[in-house]
Amino acid sequence: KNQVEQSPQSLIILEGKNCTLQCNYTVSPFSNLRWYKQDTGRGPVSLTIMTFSENTKSNGRYTATLDADTKQSSLHITASQLSDSASYICVVSGGMTGGYNKLIFGAGTRLAVHP
Amino acid sequence: GAVVSQHPSRVICKSGTSVKIECRSLDFQATTMFWYRQFPKQSLMLMATSNEGSKATYEQGVEKDKFLINHASLTLSTLTVTSAHPEDSSFYICSALAGVYISSTDTQYFGPGTRLTVL
Numbered sequence: 001k002n003q004v005e006q007s008p009q010s011l012i013i014l015e016g017k018n019c020t021l022q023c024n025y026t027v028s029p030f031s032n033l034r035w036y037k038q039d040t041g042r043g044p045v046s047l048t049i050m051t052f053s054e055n056t057k058s059n060g061r062y063t064a065t066l067d068a069d070t071k072q073s074s075l076h077i078t079a080s081q082l083s084d085s086a087s088y089i090c091v092v093s094g095g096m097t098g099g100y101n102k103l104i105f106g107a108g109t110r111l112a113v114h115p
Numbered sequence: 116g117a118v119v120s121q122h123p124s125r126v127i128c129k130s131g132t133s134v135k136i137e138c139r140s141l142d143f144q145a146t147t148m149f150w151y152r153q154f155p156k157q158s159l160m161l162m163a164t165s166n167e168g169s170k171a172t173y174e175q176g177v178e179k180d181k182f183l184i185n186h187a188s189l190t191l192s193t194l195t196v197t198s199a200h201p202e203d204s205s206f207y208i209c210s211a212l213a214g215v216y217i218s219s220t221d222t223q224y225f226g227p228g229t230r231l232t233v234l
Contacts, residue, residue: 041230
């Protein structure tokens with residue numbers, strides 16, 4: 001069964017601190033892995049997208065890693081800001097059926113950055 | 116980056132009425148759009164895939180007669196919730212596909228979402 005699991009479910013950190021969010025997946029065949037940021041009451045916004053051959057990708061203070069062998073990914077946030085408070089969703093594209101891939105969503109990690 | 120809009124952003128309606136939600140790709144053409152539903156503290160659940168000029172493909176368990184999808188142009192898809200009931204209250208999000216879906220570099224751009232509350 002194609003699944004994406006994220007941990008922790010929620011996280012509270014102090015402003016300026018770093019944090020790392022985890023994503024494990026069992027999706028086959030695998031096409032790519034994406035991290036999205038979703039503010040409350042808003043649609044998701046793409047942070048990074050990585051294909052099988054990419055190990056790391058950065059977008060400002062966000063750095064995503066991918067280990068395709070262990071089927072694990074992480075999102076590292078450096079020097080957190082209050083505006084980083086949001087849900088972070090790991091999404092895997094794959095499981096091709098009927099000629100196209102589907103996006104399989106994780107449940108997300110709710111991050112709260114406190115001053 | 117590419118922009119996808121949704122209208123309305125928030126709607127409150129009485130039970131039994133129908134509600135139409137629009138999804139527009141503002142600066143690119145989208146052959147394929149997707150409709151998702153998100154309940155509180157849960158992740159997005161794909162409801163249907165909308166292809167311009169053809170019938171939508173619904174996910175298992177989604178009633179096609181209740182959630183009517185029309186993708187009449189390359190920049191507009193609409194979702195109509197017919198005879199809405201309180202259990203249909205949710206956050207509805209659309210996304211538009213830029214590029215070829217089976218490509219490893221395809222990108223979906225999400226709309227801001229529509230909060231539907233059925234009284």
